[in-house]
Amino acid sequence: MKSITKEELYARLQDHSLNVTGKVRKDNIGTLNELAIEQIEVQDIILYSLQAIDASFSQCSFHNVDFYGSHFSDATLVDCSVIDCIFRKSELFRVHLKNCRFVNCDFSSTDFMDATLENCTFENCNFNAALFTDNKISNTTFKNTDISSAVIEDNEEQNVIWE
Numbered sequence: 001m002k003s004i005t006k007e008e009l010y011a012r013l014q015d016h017s018l019n020v021t022g023k024v025r026k027d028n029i030g031t032l033n034e035l036a037i038e039q040i041e042v043q044d045i046i047l048y049s050l051q052a053i054d055a056s057f058s059q060c061s062f063h064n065v066d067f068y069g070s071h072f073s074d075a076t077l078v079d080c081s082v083i084d085c086i087f088r089k090s091e092l093f094r095v096h097l098k099n100c101r102f103v104n105c106d107f108s109s110t111d112f113m114d115a116t117l118e119n120c121t122f123e124n125c126n127f128n129a130a131l132f133t134d135n136k137i138s139n140t141t142f143k144n145t146d147i148s149s150a151v152i153e154d155n156e157e158q159n160v161i162w163e
Contacts, residue, residue: 032052043063050070057077066086073093077100086106093111098118108128112135120140127142130150138158147162 032050032055034054036056036058037060038058039060041061041063042065043061044065046066046068047070048066048068050067052070052072052075054074055072056075057080059079060077061080062082062085064084065082067090068086068088070087070090071093072090072095074095075092076096076098078096078098080097080100082100082102082105084104085102087110088106089109090107091111092113092115094114095112096116096118097120098116100120102120102122102125105122105125107130108126109130110127111131111133113131113133115135117135117137117140119138121143122141122145123143125142125145127145127147127150130147132150132152133154135155137155137160139160141161141163143161143163145162
């Protein structure tokens with residue numbers, strides 16, 4: 001896994017070929033695949049169909065980022081703050097979220113499959129038509145979240161609060 005600087009990250013994010021077609025480029029230009037990203041703030045940007053496969057985010061802040069239709073597979077987010085972001089119709093497969101805080105985020109029609117959510121908080125988030133399947137969820141709080149039409153099945157839950 002390669003670490004990158006803030007400047008390198010923004011150069012990748014400014015590349016308009018950020019897999020808007022959803023296809024993975026072999027050279028990983030315009031993707032965040034297999035990168036270690038630490039202590040970076042990302043805000044006010046549209047990243048439709050972003051590919052972040054086997055990427056690691058540590059102590060990062062995301063504010064007002066539109067990840068619509070993005071694909072996070074085997075990605076890790078640790079000690080991250082995610083506020084006012086859109087993940088609608090995204091895929092979060094085998095992601096590991098640890099000590100993260102999500103506020104006012106839209107996860108409608110998003111698939112969480114075989115993910116690990118540990119010591120996280122989701123506050124004022126929308127999970128309409130989201131799919132939670134085969135996840136390990138521990139010490140996590142869902143506060144003032146809309147899960148009315150979410151499908152939640154076959155998860156291992158320990159000390160999970162749904163408010």
